[in-house]
Amino acid sequence: MPSAPQTVPLSGHPSLFRGVFLTVGPAVVTFLVVRALNQPLATAIMLSILIGSLALLVRLLINFEMRLHAVETLQQTGSEEMRHLVGTAFSEISEATELFGLIEASAVQTDLVTQLVRNSTRITPSSPPIVYQFVQSKIKEMSDFLKELAEGGAVTYYGEDREWLLGLTRNAAESIDAISLAAVDHDLWQSEIGRRYLDAQRQVARTGRRVRRIFVLDRPEAEHDPALRRVYDEQRRMLIDVRLLDRSAVPGPLQIQVRDLIVFDDAVAYETTPTTSDPEQAQVAETRLVLTTSRVKECAQLFRELWDISRDLGDSPFAPDSI
Structure with missing residues (x-):
């Protein structure tokens, strides 16, 4: 059943009680004082009404002033909040406009960045x-x-990378120059990533772009390894220029610089570091992508110097032909 309505006592409204008291109180006091002075009853009533009315008027004026002050304070607070919201909105618009301007001015295609943002919002x-x-x-x-x-100008990936390697190979515009160390590439050409990498190089070479590779041999007798011979012949048939280099033939100043690297378009260097020098045990410890101009020039110069002192394997049982 619905509960009976509750009556709120007058004491629950202190402002109302106080207002009644401040209005009636002076009137009653005035009435008592006038009567104590033996003034006529009509005079006492008139003065009581006058004093009570003045008290009520004063009370109303005070309340009006307080409410007006509250309204002004609220308006000021609202204005400050509105200014803050408008300022924040304009700041965000300005930042968005600046960001979009930077995107348009960058080398990255605007539609690709827009597509990335649009697709990311779907998550x-x-x-x-x-x-x-x-x-x-x-x-x-x-x-x-x-x-x-x-x-x-450089970024490091800890472990063996594949995305950078395949992406750079497929997008090479002019040339790919690679130095292959046995400690890094000993199992590469038979692996899944190695076959994909080699196929990407084959497609690049078929379009007339230059692809060169130097196999660095830790031992001179390694050139007689049948597995190396197969890899050598396979890559030659793919129109990849392949040479061999005995590490012992590398001049002393260059010995410490010999490392597994690839230079793409003489603009980007891709370096890998093995966990150990033992070809049978080594794995890729880290991969570095370098765009620093001075560093890339050093890598390109190192490749050219090693290329000049490297040699062909000799007559191959497979004549290189176009594929």
Whole structure:
């Protein structure tokens, strides 16, 4: 059943009680004082009404002043909040405009960046948590990658990379110059990533772009290894210029510089570091992508010097032909 309405006592409204008291109180006091002076009853009533009315008027004026002050304070607060909101909105618009201007001025295609942003908005917090977190981590990873390349000119991937290798090979516009160490590439050409890498180089070479490779031999007798001979002949048939280089034939000043690297278009250096010098045990410890101009020039110069002192394997049982 619905509960009976509750009556709120007058004491629950202190402002109303106080207003009644301040209006009636002076009138009553005036009435008593006038009567105590033996004045007529009509005079006492008139003075009481007059004093009570004045008290009520004063009370109303005070309340009006307080409310007016409250309204002014509220208006001032609202104005400040509005100015803050408008300022923030204009700041965000200005920042967005500046960002879009930077995108248009950059070398990256604007539609690709726009597509990235548009597609990323399709992943929302309502998506499965693992998908949401994974996308967040990939976007951060890409952001950090671009930041490191832009600021430092180099970025390091700990372990064996494949995305950079295949992407750079497929997009090489002029040339690919590679130095292959046995400690890094001993199992590469039979692996899945190695076959994809080699196929990408084959397609580049078929279009007339230059592809060269130096196989660095730790021992002179390694050139008689049948596996090396097969790799050598296979790559020659793919129109890849291949040479061999005995490490012992490398001049002393260059010995310490010999390393596994690839130079793309004389603009980007791709370096890998093995975990050990033992070809049978070595794995890729880290991969570095370098865009620093001075460093890339050093890598390109190193390749040219090693290329000049390297040699062909000799007459191959397979004559190189176009594929």
